[in-house]
Amino acid sequence: MREITYLEAVREAMSQEMRKNDDVFILGEDIGVYGGAFGVTRGMIEEFGPERIRNTPISEAAIAGGAVGAALTGMRPILELQFSDFITIAMDQIVNQAAKLRYMYGGKGSVPMVLRTPAGSGTGAAAQHSQSLEAWVAHIPGLKVVQPSTAYDAKGLLKAAIDDENPVIFYEHKLLYKTKGDVPEEQYSIPIGKADIKREGKDVTVVATSIMVHKALEAAEELEKEGIDVEVIDPRTLVPLDEETIVNSVKKTGRLIVVHEAVKRGGFGGEIASVIAESEAFDYLDSPIKRLGGLPIPIPYNPNLEKAAVPQVPDIIDAVKETVRFK
Amino acid sequence: MEKTLTLPSHITTEKLKDLYKQMWLIRYFDEKVDQFFAKGMIHGTTHLCVGQEASAAGAIAALQDKDKITSTHRGHGHCIAKGAETDRMMAELFGRETGYCKGKGGSMHIADLEKGNLGANGIVGGGIPLAVGAALTSKMKKEGYVVLCFFGDGASNEGSFHESLNLASVWDLPVVFVCENNQYGMSGPVKEMVNIENIAERAGSYGIPGKAVDGNDMVEIINTVYDAVENARSGNGPSLIEMKTYRWKGHSKSDAKKYRTREEEKEWREKDPIQRFKEVLIEEDILTEEQAKNLQEEAKQEIDDAVKFAENSPEPSTDTLLEDVYA
Ligand SMILES: Cc1ncc(C[n+]2csc(CCOP(=O)(O)OP(=O)(O)O)c2C)c(N)n1
Numbered sequence: 067m068r069e070i071t072y073l074e075a076v077r078e079a080m081s082q083e084m085r086k087n088d089d090v091f092i093l094g095e096d097i098g099v100y101g102g103a104f105g106v107t108r109g110m111i112e113e114f115g116p117e118r119i120r121n122t123p124i125s126e127a128a129i130a131g132g133a134v135g136a137a138l139t140g141m142r143p144i145l146e147l148q149f150s151d152f153i154t155i156a157m158d159q160i161v162n163q164a165a166k167l168r169y170m171y172g173g174k175g176s177v178p179m180v181l182r183t184p185a186g187s188g189t190g191a192a193a194q195h196s197q198s199l200e201a202w203v204a205h206i207p208g209l210k211v212v213q214p215s216t217a218y219d220a221k222g223l224l225k226a227a228i229d230d231e232n233p234v235i236f237y238e239h240k241l242l243y244k245t246k247g248d249v250p251e252e253q254y255s256i257p258i259g260k261a262d263i264k265r266e267g268k269d270v271t272v273v274a275t276s277i278m279v280h281k282a283l284e285a286a287e288e289l290e291k292e293g294i295d296v297e298v299i300d301p302r303t304l305v306p307l308d309e310e311t312i313v314n315s316v317k318k319t320g321r322l323i324v325v326h327e328a329v330k331r332g333g334f335g336g337e338i339a340s341v342i343a344e345s346e347a348f349d350y351l352d353s354p355i356k357r358l359g360g361l362p363i364p365i366p367y368n369p370n371l372e373k374a375a376v377p378q379v380p381d382i383i384d385a386v387k388e389t390v391r392f393k
Numbered sequence: 394m395e396k397t398l399t400l401p402s403h404i405t406t407e408k409l410k411d412l413y414k415q416m417w418l419i420r421y422f423d424e425k426v427d428q429f430f431a432k433g434m435i436h437g438t439t440h441l442c443v444g445q446e447a448s449a450a451g452a453i454a455a456l457q458d459k460d461k462i463t464s465t466h467r468g469h470g471h472c473i474a475k476g477a478e479t480d481r482m483m484a485e486l487f488g489r490e491t492g493y494c495k496g497k498g499g500s501m502h503i504a505d506l507e508k509g510n511l512g513a514n515g516i517v518g519g520g521i522p523l524a525v526g527a528a529l530t531s532k533m534k535k536e537g538y539v540v541l542c543f544f545g546d547g548a549s550n551e552g553s554f555h556e557s558l559n560l561a562s563v564w565d566l567p568v569v570f571v572c573e574n575n576q577y578g579m580s581g582p583v584k585e586m587v588n589i590e591n592i593a594e595r596a597g598s599y600g601i602p603g604k605a606v607d608g609n610d611m612v613e614i615i616n617t618v619y620d621a622v623e624n625a626r627s628g629n630g631p632s633l634i635e636m637k638t639y640r641w642k643g644h645s646k647s648d649a650k651k652y653r654t655r656e657e658e659k660e661w662r663e664k665d666p667i668q669r670f671k672e673v674l675i676e677e678d679i680l681t682e683e684q685a686k687n688l689q690e691e692a693k694q695e696i697d698d699a700v701k702f703a704e705n706s707p708e709p710s711t712d713t714l715l716e717d718v719y720a
């Protein structure tokens with residue numbers, strides 16, 4: 067199989083679908099000749115033209131709501147929100163409109179849209195361009211929330227998101243754009259709501275999301291040298307959450323660590339921990355559940371501070387050791 | 394030779410010389426920053442205002458010291474013009490402890506509250522409502538200051554712009570909105586993103602005066618902003634001024650500038666605001682070529698010193714991560 071980057075996988079998923087389905091189009095800021103702030107749509111306006119690669123004014127409320135309205139009436143828009151932090155401005159249209167319409171209208175209508183947006187820190191863009199706010203949308207009934215960690219998952223999940231009849235918030239990670247992986251050339255779909263066991267192990271379950279999947283895998287490599295066998299689970303989608311895969315893993319290992327980049331307080335890790343606490347896996351726990359997440363601070367600019375604000379490989383290693391040593 | 398310059402009385406001959414030097418400070422500051430980014434010596438991102446020096450220096454020259462400003466992601470010029478120390482600014486870009494934000498903010502978040510600079514902003518349109526609030530304080534506490542609110546052409550498509558102009562108008566607040574129309578957002582040409590000739594016309598919708606000026610003409614800027622500011626100070630409410638200008642560099646750091654032509658860039662370089670101001674000052678016998686050269690040299694020296702200060706400043710300790718956290 068050929069290797070492509072995560073960024074190319076996202077682009078390919080969109081291009082392949084757009085070649086087949088005229089209802090699919092993209093709207094967003096600077097997605098035309100500029101190719102988007104991170105280059106995801108580069109070359110697409112040349113292929114699909116400005117009608118379908120719609121370069122918008124800087125008006126997040128209007129473009130988010132515009133996508134909702136277009137979706138409700140027969141189009142399948144993909145909205146590129148330049149940085150996930152700007153969802154603050156789009157929020158009414160996403161939360162009070164997109165998420166609500168179908169249920170509120172008594173099952174009438176649907177909003178088949180995807181909001182794609184890059185999240186996360188590590189680029190030095192500081193407090194207003196580095197957040198991981200996925201827990202906000204995961205809290206809202208009516209939104210599906212997807213967070214791919216690999217190029218393969220990004221392509222398959224984006225295809226599924228575009229095909230979905232309901233609004234999907236699709237989180238990309240800026241630092242993952244350049245990572246490479248094996249990706250089939252043909253279209254394929256990964257079901258939304260299916261976790262992936264990225265590494266099998268028997269001693270401890272680490273549930274990690276987005277970039278933390280890679281950090282957890284790195285930690286697992288290190289820990290293997292010390293004879294600790296880590297299972298790494300990537301939920302891939304937060305809503306719906308594949309509870310079964312996580313419960314089964316914890317029943318096997320008896321230990322759970324949850325790690326995400328988002329601020330720990332109020333983060334999605336609390337949900338995963340609660341799912342286990344409420345499940346039959348609770349009886350199997352041999353040590354307290356641990357959550358690793360960002361510090362309760364805005365992301366600072368200085369690179370050393372920026373790194374220290376979110377979990378890193380050594381933090382995961384320490385947490386695993388503490389957990390397996392717990393008596 | 395007959396003197397033809399008409400300017401507000403506080404703009405003395407000395408002040409004009411200072412302003413000429415200040416424009417060079419702004420240019421050299423941003424040129425240096427550009428070089429450091431190109432060499433990978435600075436982390437993160439930055440937005441340079443080379444070519445736009447007149448709107449920062451001219452507009453702020455019209456203010457009294459007690460007046461306040463809100464700035465943007467392209468804010469180094471505003472910051473310098475409002476009296477910030479270039480060494481502490483440069484230190485902030487280097488992420489050092491001695492920087493204006495202790496290395497936690499970076500280029501997009503420099504604030505100098507003591508000098509009345511309420512901060513740059515990473516959110517397009519994010520500072521506009523803040524300016525309205527600061528003007529409300531001035532009115533409620535009868536402080537007599539006016540707020541000068543900078544934002545770009547692109548920001549004038551955000552809801553925050555429209556809501557703020559309306560609010561300032563109905564509450565009759567002492568705020569002057571300054572739209573720096575540099576012809577593009579990140580890449581979106583103002584001609585495609587706004588369907589009117591002058592953004593200044595938008596003022597009419599909110600019942601306030603609007604005026605478009607040559608944003609590379611120091612004298613016109615100083616006079617126009619002065620009239621608007623003094624009008625606001627006298628209780629006559631807000632107004633909108635549009636400065637037609639151009640950013641010489643790419644949007645952030647560098648970019649391929651595929652969204653515009655090299656000819657257009659050349660045309661605007663010929664309208665260099667610093668060169669034009671120098672010609673006025675020489676024509677008016679305020680400066681000789683020799684003096685102009687010396688002022689330029691002094692500015693260059695100051696920026697070189699700022700770089701040395703930044704380079705020799707310590708990195709913030711990770712012990713400061715949780716400093717200033719209150720919730
Ligand atoms: C709410 C929001 N949307 C988008 C961006 C990304 N962005 C940063 S600067 C910029 C262009 C702004 O254009 P303009 O207001 O004209 O200011 P200029 O950069 O030209 O000075 C964009 C789209 C942002 N920072 N905030």
Ligand SMILES: [Mg+2]
Pocket residue numbers: 545546547573574575576577578
């Ligand atoms: Mg602009």
